Amino acid sequence: MHTRLLLLLAVIISFAFNDRLRTATHPSATVLNGAWKLQNSAEEDVVIFTDGYFVRANYNKNAKKLYFTYGGSYQFDGSNLSVKMDFNTANPDQVGQDFSIPLSVQNDNISVETNGSTENWKRLDNGSGALAGVWRSGGRVENGTVTFTPLGARRTFKILSGGRFQWAAMNTDTKEMTATGGGTYSFVNGKYTENIEFFSRDSSRVGMSLSFDDKVENDNWYHTGQTTKGEKLSEIWGKVK
Numbered sequence: 001m002h003t004r005l006l007l008l009l010a011v012i013i014s015f016a017f018n019d020r021l022r023t024a025t026h027p028s029a030t031v032l033n034g035a036w037k038l039q040n041s042a043e044e045d046v047v048i049f050t051d052g053y054f055v056r057a058n059y060n061k062n063a064k065k066l067y068f069t070y071g072g073s074y075q076f077d078g079s080n081l082s083v084k085m086d087f088n089t090a091n092p093d094q095v096g097q098d099f100s101i102p103l104s105v106q107n108d109n110i111s112v113e114t115n116g117s118t119e120n121w122k123r124l125d126n127g128s129g130a131l132a133g134v135w136r137s138g139g140r141v142e143n144g145t146v147t148f149t150p151l152g153a154r155r156t157f158k159i160l161s162g163g164r165f166q167w168a169a170m171n172t173d174t175k176e177m178t179a180t181g182g183g184t185y186s187f188v189n190g191k192y193t194e195n196i197e198f199f200s201r202d203s204s205r206v207g208m209s210l211s212f213d214d215k216v217e218n219d220n221w222y223h224t225g226q227t228t229k230g231e232k233l234s235e236i237w238g239k240v241k
C-alpha cells in the first residue's frame with residue numbers, strides 16, 4: 001500500500017486560485033483523456049483525466065468503503081506528468097505541492113515505475129461525450145443570463161470522462177476535501193443517470209441509481225431531478241476550461 005500511495009501522490013492535481021482551470025496545453029496531454037483503472041488491485045482504483053484536471057479514488061463498492069481520494073491540475077509532455085495537488089484525503093499536508101514523474105502511455109495502457117515496481121493502468125473509456133470535462137457548481141440566472149461567482153477556496157467540481165464521474169467539494173485554503181462521490185454514468189436523450197459506487201458522507205447511497213432530466217447549452221449544464229433523499233434538485237453547472 002505504501003508504494004501505491006507514493007504513486008497516488010505523484011499523479012495528483014490541483015486548480016490555480018482563479019476562476020479558470022490551468023489546462024494542459026501540450027498536445028501529448030490529450031492521450032491521457034478518459035478513465036483508467038489500476039490492474040491487479042484488491043480494490044477499485046480509478047483515475048479520470050480530463051481538460052487538465054485529474055481525480056483518483058480508491059474504494060471497495062461491495063464493502064461500501066472509500067479508502068482515499070485526491071486530485072488537482074496536471075500537465076503531460078508525453079513522458080513526464082507534472083501535477084499540483086489540490087486535495088488529498090490520505091495526506092492533506094501535501095496539498096499545494098508539485099510533483100513530476102515519468103509516465104509511459106502505450107495505446108490503452110499506462111505504466112509507472114516507482115520504488116522498483118511497476119503499476120499498470122488500463123483504459124476504461126476515451127473521455128469523449130457531451131458531458132466529458134470539468135464542471136463547477138453554483139450557476140444562477142440573472143436577467144436571463146447564467147452567472148457564476150469567481151472561484152474561491154471553497155469549491156465543488158464534478159469531473160466526467162466518457163462513462164465515469166466523480167464530484168468533490170473542497171477547501172484549498174484549509175486543505176480539506178469535505179465530501180465526494182462517484183461511479184459510472186450515462187447520458188442519453190436528455191436523461192442523465194448516475195450509478196453510485198462510492199460516497200464519502202453516507203455509504204448507504206452506494207449501489208443507488210439516480211436519473212435526472214438534463215441538458216447542456218452554451219457550456220452550462222442544467223441538472224434537475226431528485227436527490228437520494230427524494231428532495232427536489234435544480235442545479236446549473238458551468239464548464240471549466
